[in-house]
Amino acid sequence: MAHCAREYDRIRTVLAEADADEPLTAREILQLLEAHGESFESAHSVATILGRRARDGDVTVIRSSPYRYRLEA
Numbered sequence: 816m817a818h819c820a821r822e823y824d825r826i827r828t829v830l831a832e833a834d835a836d837e838p839l840t841a842r843e844i845l846q847l848l849e850a851h852g853e854s855f856e857s858a859h860s861v862a863t864i865l866g867r868r869a870r871d872g873d874v875t876v877i878r879s880s881p882y883r884y885r886l887e888a
Contacts, residue, residue, distance in 0.1 A: 841865070
């Protein structure tokens, strides 16, 4: 579980640096991560990490097509 926490921290840090105020898709988040030199397996892995954090209230999942994710402060 510590591994997932580190991955979430990497995502959160990049989104904060990118000043991403609006909800983003997992693919958009993956593109931002790659642009900042962070390597993730796929958009699906990003979505999985964010979905797990949504259970704790750290992330809001907007169930549209496609899903969008907003990290809570």
